[in-house]
Amino acid sequence: MSLEGHELRWMKHQTPIVDDVTLTVQPHETLGLLGPNGSGKSSLLQLLASLRTPDTGRVRLGDMPLRHQSRRRIARRLALVEQHATTEADLCVEEVVQLGRTPHRGPLRPWQPEDERIIRQVLERVGLAGMRRRRWHTLSGGERQRVQLARAMAQQPEVLLLDEPTNHLDIQHQLDLLALIRRLALTSVIALHDLNLAAMFCDRLIVMHRGQLVAEGTPATVLTPALIHEVYGVTAVVERSPHHGRLQVHYLPDLPPA
Numbered sequence: 001m002s003l004e005g006h007e008l009r010w011m012k013h014q015t016p017i018v019d020d021v022t023l024t025v026q027p028h029e030t031l032g033l034l035g036p037n038g039s040g041k042s043s044l045l046q047l048l049a050s051l052r053t054p055d056t057g058r059v060r061l062g063d064m065p066l067r068h069q070s071r072r073r074i075a076r077r078l079a080l081v082e083q084h085a086t087t088e089a090d091l092c093v094e095e096v097v098q099l100g101r102t103p104h105r106g107p108l109r110p111w112q113p114e115d116e117r118i119i120r121q122v123l124e125r126v127g128l129a130g131m132r133r134r135r136w137h138t139l140s141g142g143e144r145q146r147v148q149l150a151r152a153m154a155q156q157p158e159v160l161l162l163d164e165p166t167n168h169l170d171i172q173h174q175l176d177l178l179a180l181i182r183r184l185a186l187t188s189v190i191a192l193h194d195l196n197l198a199a200m201f202c203d204r205l206i207v208m209h210r211g212q213l214v215a216e217g218t219p220a221t222v223l224t225p226a227l228i229h230e231v232y233g234v235t236a237v238v239e240r241s242p243h244h245g246r247l248q249v250h251y252l253p254d255l256p257p258a
């Protein structure tokens, strides 16, 4: 399923936070969303997920504008894992993940063995099968992040939006999570700060800077030293890794002599 944003603008206190952004995510594509702190990544994801309403512009999910679709219909097709996802009540892991089934349930469709099977399967896929009964507040940051991914997967969406899903994870779990997202082969948009992970796991990248989309293309066309300097103010060299064939960015800060 495709996802499109057309001329999206979202203002706060007369300041454009998302400023005239147009993007298309093709079915089954993994799109990396880059940009410095405060550039508008989370705001854009919230517009795409219908959690915020754009001041102008529109979002299309599949063959229909988002504003013509009910919240429930959207939630069956699209899931967002937020940057600071949390849960209010003192739930256990399994209960948090069960919330992902809400859009599929209703008065005529109570909890079924199929729901149970899906919960078991997603917990296994994120490596939390042994933690079903653990209380949310006892989990580490990385464990919480994986529970939120499991909850989104339990929604069985066709489009998955992830806001910095790797920021609390150790290296192995970062690699595992991004590899898992690729294997799911959904239409996904992933906000990331790690340019090397973006180059390794994303088909295409877009870069935001002060609310605007300033670059778009394959990792090889987007991740240039000039772009990295312009957007992040950092000097870098970029080369193709002889080990995995993807681009690799090396930052060159002022370091004391080694």
Ligand SMILES: Nc1ncnc2c1ncn2[C@@H]1O[C@H](COP(=O)(O)OP(=O)(O)OP(=O)(O)O)[C@@H](O)[C@H]1O
Pocket (backbone or CB within 6 Å): 012, 017, 035, 036, 037, 038, 039, 040, 041, 042, 043, 044, 083
């Ligand atoms: N509700 C709001 N009211 C006022 N300003 C806001 C609001 N939401 C976001 N902003 C501002 O909009 C800008 C973009 O915020 P956003 O969270 O989208 O950035 P981001 O690219 O996700 O940053 P980060 O990498 O730190 O997560 C920031 O300057 C932020 O302070």
Ligand SMILES: [Mg+2]
Pocket (backbone or CB within 6 Å): 041, 042, 043, 083, 163
């Ligand atoms: Mg953010």
